[in-house]
Amino acid sequence: MSTTSVLGGVIKRREDPALIKGRGLFVDDVKMVGMLHVAFVRSPFAHATIKSIDTSTALSKPGVVAVYTADEVRHLGPLLAQVAVGKLRPLLADGVVKHSGEAVAMVVAEGRNEAEDAAESVEVDYDQMKAVVNLKEAAANKAKVHDDLDSNVLITWEAGPWGNAEGIAQTRQAIADAKVQPEVVIVSQEMVNQRLIPTAIEPRAVVADWNEGYGRFTVYSSTQIPHALAGAIAKTFGLASNAVDVTAPEVGGGFGAKLNVYADEILVCFASMELNAPVKYTESRRESPNNTIQGRGWVATATITGRHDGEILGFELEGIADMGAYTQNFTVAIPFLGTFVGSGQYKFPTYWKIDCVTTHTMTTDAYRGAGRPEAIYYLERIVDVFAREIGMDPADVRRRNYIPASSFPNAVSPIGFAMDTGDYAQNLDALLATAEFADLKAQRDQARSEGRHVGLGLSSYVEVCGFGPSALVGLGFSWSTYDLPSAFNGSGLVRVNADGTATVTIGTGPSGQGHETTWAQLVANELGIPTDDIRVSHGSTAESPMGVGTFGSRSAAVDGSATYLAARKVRDKAARIVAHVLEASADDIRFEDGGAHVAGSPDKSVTWKEIASHAYQPHTLPEGVEGGLEAHSVFSPANATWPFGAHAALVEVDVETGDMQLLRYLAMDDCGNVISPMIVDGQLHGGLVQGIAQAMFEEAIYDADGNCLTTTLLDYPLPTAGDVPSFDLHRTVTPSNVNPLGVKGIGEAGTIGSAQTVVNAAVDALYDLGVRHIDMPLRPRRVWQAIQNARKS
Amino acid sequence: MTVNGRSVGAEVEPRTLLVHFLREQLNLTGTHVGCETGYCGACTVMVDGTTAKSCTMLAVQADGASITTIEGLAQDGQLHPVQEGFWERHGLQCGYCTPGMIMSAVGLLEANPNPTEAEIRHGIEGNLCRCTGYHNIVKAIEYAASKMRGETPAPAEWEVKA
Numbered sequence: 001m002s003t004t005s006v007l008g009g010v011i012k013r014r015e016d017p018a019l020i021k022g023r024g025l026f027v028d029d030v031k032m033v034g035m036l037h038v039a040f041v042r043s044p045f046a047h048a049t050i051k052s053i054d055t056s057t058a059l060s061k062p063g064v065v066a067v068y069t070a071d072e073v074r075h076l077g078p079l080l081a082q083v084a085v086g087k088l089r090p091l092l093a094d095g096v097v098k099h100s101g102e103a104v105a106m107v108v109a110e111g112r113n114e115a116e117d118a119a120e121s122v123e124v125d126y127d128q129m130k131a132v133v134n135l136k137e138a139a140a141n142k143a144k145v146h147d148d149l150d151s152n153v154l155i156t157w158e159a160g161p162w163g164n165a166e167g168i169a170q171t172r173q174a175i176a177d178a179k180v181q182p183e184v185v186i187v188s189q190e191m192v193n194q195r196l197i198p199t200a201i202e203p204r205a206v207v208a209d210w211n212e213g214y215g216r217f218t219v220y221s222s223t224q225i226p227h228a229l230a231g232a233i234a235k236t237f238g239l240a241s242n243a244v245d246v247t248a249p250e251v252g253g254g255f256g257a258k259l260n261v262y263a264d265e266i267l268v269c270f271a272s273m274e275l276n277a278p279v280k281y282t283e284s285r286r287e288s289p290n291n292t293i294q295g296r297g298w299v300a301t302a303t304i305t306g307r308h309d310g311e312i313l314g315f316e317l318e319g320i321a322d323m324g325a326y327t328q329n330f331t332v333a334i335p336f337l338g339t340f341v342g343s344g345q346y347k348f349p350t351y352w353k354i355d356c357v358t359t360h361t362m363t364t365d366a367y368r369g370a371g372r373p374e375a376i377y378y379l380e381r382i383v384d385v386f387a388r389e390i391g392m393d394p395a396d397v398r399r400r401n402y403i404p405a406s407s408f409p410n411a412v413s414p415i416g417f418a419m420d421t422g423d424y425a426q427n428l429d430a431l432l433a434t435a436e437f438a439d440l441k442a443q444r445d446q447a448r449s450e451g452r453h454v455g456l457g458l459s460s461y462v463e464v465c466g467f468g469p470s471a472l473v474g475l476g477f478s479w480s481t482y483d484l485p486s487a488f489n490g491s492g493l494v495r496v497n498a499d500g501t502a503t504v505t506i507g508t509g510p511s512g513q514g515h516e517t518t519w520a521q522l523v524a525n526e527l528g529i530p531t532d533d534i535r536v537s538h539g540s541t542a543e544s545p546m547g548v549g550t551f552g553s554r555s556a557a558v559d560g561s562a563t564y565l566a567a568r569k570v571r572d573k574a575a576r577i578v579a580h581v582l583e584a585s586a587d588d589i590r591f592e593d594g595g596a597h598v599a600g601s602p603d604k605s606v607t608w609k610e611i612a613s614h615a616y617q618p619h620t621l622p623e624g625v626e627g628g629l630e631a632h633s634v635f636s637p638a639n640a641t642w643p644f645g646a647h648a649a650l651v652e653v654d655v656e657t658g659d660m661q662l663l664r665y666l667a668m669d670d671c672g673n674v675i676s677p678m679i680v681d682g683q684l685h686g687g688l689v690q691g692i693a694q695a696m697f698e699e700a701i702y703d704a705d706g707n708c709l710t711t712t713l714l715d716y717p718l719p720t721a722g723d724v725p726s727f728d729l730h731r732t733v734t735p736s737n738v739n740p741l742g743v744k745g746i747g748e749a750g751t752i753g754s755a756q757t758v759v760n761a762a763v764d765a766l767y768d769l770g771v772r773h774i775d776m777p778l779r780p781r782r783v784w785q786a787i788q789n790a791r792k793s
Numbered sequence: 794m795t796v797n798g799r800s801v802g803a804e805v806e807p808r809t810l811l812v813h814f815l816r817e818q819l820n821l822t823g824t825h826v827g828c829e830t831g832y833c834g835a836c837t838v839m840v841d842g843t844t845a846k847s848c849t850m851l852a853v854q855a856d857g858a859s860i861t862t863i864e865g866l867a868q869d870g871q872l873h874p875v876q877e878g879f880w881e882r883h884g885l886q887c888g889y890c891t892p893g894m895i896m897s898a899v900g901l902l903e904a905n906p907n908p909t910e911a912e913i914r915h916g917i918e919g920n921l922c923r924c925t926g927y928h929n930i931v932k933a934i935e936y937a938a939s940k941m942r943g944e945t946p947a948p949a950e951w952e953v954k955a
Contacts, residue, residue, distance in 0.1 A: 203827070512886030
């Protein structure tokens with residue numbers, strides 16, 4: 001096999017043997033000698049003052065070592081947040097609780113059962129107060145969530161274009177002018193983009209071990225951002241960042257929920273330092289919804305002003321987004337990320353205004369897509385509403401209003417961001433030209449002729465990912481809060497070992513994305529070392545260069561590019577060594593098939609083991625060449641990347657019961673160049689189902705008192721294998737121009753593209769009954785009710 | 794009880810769940826806990842030849858039983874065809890649900906060696922996966938079913954498309 005064909009090819013995943021044998025190491029599998037266990041006492045109220053906490057009974061329970069309250073941890077300050085707008089979370093509730101499930105006390109015991117038993121007997125005297133849960137009431141400031149904040153509205157993101165007050169005023173005027181033109185069509189719809197619970201199947205877990213002899217923490221955490229966590233721990237405890245070794249071993253799914261520093265991570269470190277013992281905390285599923293961040297939670301009104309010929313003259317989105325009670329890592333920045341794609345793929349004037357509102361509920365933050373699924377949902381739903389209103393094919397309306405391919409590269413969107421590359425019409429037309437799309441239409445028409453309510457939905461999307469450019473540090477794209485003022489660079493360290501194998505060390509924090517495989521392919525492609533001889537190491541702050549973590553579909557575009565550049569440096573040095581050994585010119589050295597040879601003379605060759613033996617025996621090297629064979633590169637792209645695509649869904653609704661089935665799903669995605677088609681398609685499958693899950697099944701529900709009613713998987717229904725079909729995936733390829741690999745990112749595209757596609761299909765199925773919109777999730781009762789309401793009116 | 798062919802015995806608290814006994818006392822950490830309500834299936838093991846969710850079973854209920862966990866599935870260094878299918882067809886991403894999913898698939902194929910796609914999907918409804926969207930899990934089980942029937946599995950999708 002020629003290793004030069006590795007890019008765009010498929011190798012089986014390097015991660016899998018351990019995982020399919022049950023030998024993968026997850027955090028809860030970590031055991032240390034003398035390890036203690038933590039359980040938290042959590043508030044049953046969403047809003048209450050704490051009159052007293054009596055820990056004496058708990059302390060007398062068998063196996064209990066310590067019980068801590070705010071009094072012991074107050075000096076460590078509130079939990080750090082990268083974008084610290086709003087109320088920061090106290091490590092333990094300090095005199096008042098602001099959401100149900102908030103941690104009030106921490107029990108440490110010899111076993112988990114003992115800790116949980118003792119937590120039951122911590123007596124907390126609460127004085128319950130009225131909770132502010134309803135988002136609109138919170139936004140209206142009828143009652144305040146935090147006495148010491150001026151308003152429940154923490155910040156407002158306004159764009160059109162972003163950051164330009166004069167431009168915004170002009171955009172608003174242009175849209176106002178359009179509205180009074182003759183023959184204009186205005187469609188407007190308030191829509192809920194409901195709160196979701198990310199629900200990685202592995203609950204979060206953390207183990208911390210303070211060794212006072214070494215003056216160092218050893219921490220295992222189920223996190224997407226090991227370096228940021230190390231920085232947060234170091235800053236909190238007054239240590240250098242290199243005195244905190246964080247390892248993210250196997251991480252059982254993240255989806256943004258593990259893109260955060262959590263109070264329990266800090267508190268477990270505190271307990272370890274106090275008790276001079278390793279301490280573990282593993283979240284239970286029932287605790288998780290009120291302990292690990294949630295996502296989405298918007299109510300907004302989308303309005304399109306356009307003409308009967310399909311020309312759209314303006315788009316407005318105005319609404320509110322639920323931040324929950326406390327600001328964590330990126331909380332208020334999530335709607336801001338939505339603004340980036342506020343005008344989608346379109347050229348029409350766009351005005352965007354979202355208020356970030358605090359409530360007495362769990363914190364929201366990044367959940368797969370993080371602001372972009374919300375933005376695209378509103379836009380692509382209202383474009384569909386408009387197309388139906390004027391009786392035009394939704395595909396034609398979209399195509400007519402796209403930013404043309406001729407505006408690329410670096411087209412500037414109406415919202416004010418330059419986009420790397422794109423060809424939206426070609427992508428949409430490719431979807432429409434597939435045999436499967438023709439099938440979907442035929443299937444719908446056939447079903448309708450039989451009186452069945454089958455609908456075909458369409459959506460396109462653009463997303464922004466691959467953060468990011470160094471210059472964005474001013475907008476918060478850095479870990480400066482954690483005293484790591486690095487931009488969101490990529491980082492890769494490539495070392496050829498003395499036996500001719502290679503070790504690649506990266507600062508990513510994958511949770512199933514297959515980095516060990518993809519990076520082995522990348523480096524094999526550059527060096528010609530077989531993938532089996534390349535070990536890829538990630539998730540360890542002790543081993544890796546400064547890394548930013550894995551989120552925002554950034555790893556391949558940014559860290560992959562850095563690793564590619566590092567491999568090039570290694571190759572260039574190796575070429576000088578080989579040229580010396582084979583008495584040839586360095587320019588003529590080719591690397592493949594496990595070694596190097598002189599171009600045109602395949603018999604003049606050396607193996608990587610021979611090259612390495614020279615590198616590590618410096619007396620054999622040419623003059624001026626240092627010993628060793630390794631290189632590190634940091635990569636900062638000129639821009640984020642902007643993947644895009646077009647999706648189609650076919651659904652059937654049983655109008656008697658409201659039950660809806662997703663029959664088929666077809667996607668045409670464009671994420672630029674593809675390293676492993678297997679892994680890219682796998683990311684899409686999972687992303688699609690998370691978007692479909694929002695459309696059809698999932699919703700975090702709070703009652704009026706602020707109790708989260710969806711804290712088990714019985715109440716919060718994740719889709720099962722029986723709920724979704726197999727997928728028909730295709731792609732167009734428009735390489736990015738902002739990184740040397742031409743890749744864009746695919747982790748979130750499926751989620752961003754799918755929810756509105758399914759809702760558009762549902763409305764198509766029920767349009768003849770008068771249904772114009774249904775808020776997600778489209779569970780049977782809600783669909784049934786929408787049908788009844790339409791029939792009544 | 795017998796676990797993966799090895800006879801084991803221990804005194805346990807009455808409330809000890811089978812999954813905790815396997816993980817904490819036998820150090821068989823391949824069996825995972827995802828939900829504590831029997832819904833996610835990450836804890837699925839074989840008890841006397843049938844799949845069981847080890848987080849909804851007390852260790853004492855398994856007294857005398859023969860248990861197979863993910864660690865005991867490969868025989869003589871040979872992966873079980875279901876394990877092989879998951880590797881060959883990219884049936885896992887983060888790998889957390891995978892041991893339970895594989896055990897369920899083994900149980901499914903023992904009961905129905907030639908399942909349709911719909912039967913596979915129905916058969917693994919007791920196991921939740923958040924990463925794969927189930928698409929490649931279905932392909933992995935189809936691969937295993939073919940192998941176990943002595944047939945050549947259909948080529949992977951990426952081979953067909955290439």
